[in-house]
Amino acid sequence: MFRRTSILCLEVLIGIVAVVGILLVGTAWRISQGPVSLKFLLPYADELLNSETSQVRVHVDDVFLTWAGWERALDLR
Numbered sequence: 001m002f003r004r005t006s007i008l009c010l011e012v013l014i015g016i017v018a019v020v021g022i023l024l025v026g027t028a029w030r031i032s033q034g035p036v037s038l039k040f041l042l043p044y045a046d047e048l049l050n051s052e053t054s055q056v057r058v059h060v061d062d063v064f065l066t067w068a069g070w071e072r073a074l075d076l077r
Helices: 002-033 039-049
Strands: 064-067 074-076
Touching: 002 064
Parallel strands: none
Antiparallel strands: 064 074
């Protein structure tokens, strides 16, 4: 009984690791193809850039996630 439960838990764990790995590889591939639009971040970007104490107002049209290779980090533009 204990052996069967352990094997089942190990199979579930391996499945979860495989799915997460596939998602990470797919995401890295998509980001490496070019900028990815993240329009759902626009309200947060506007709120962050337009604080109540600032005298300057900024309007953001879009937010992009870019990657310039292994020697650079991910950039939000």
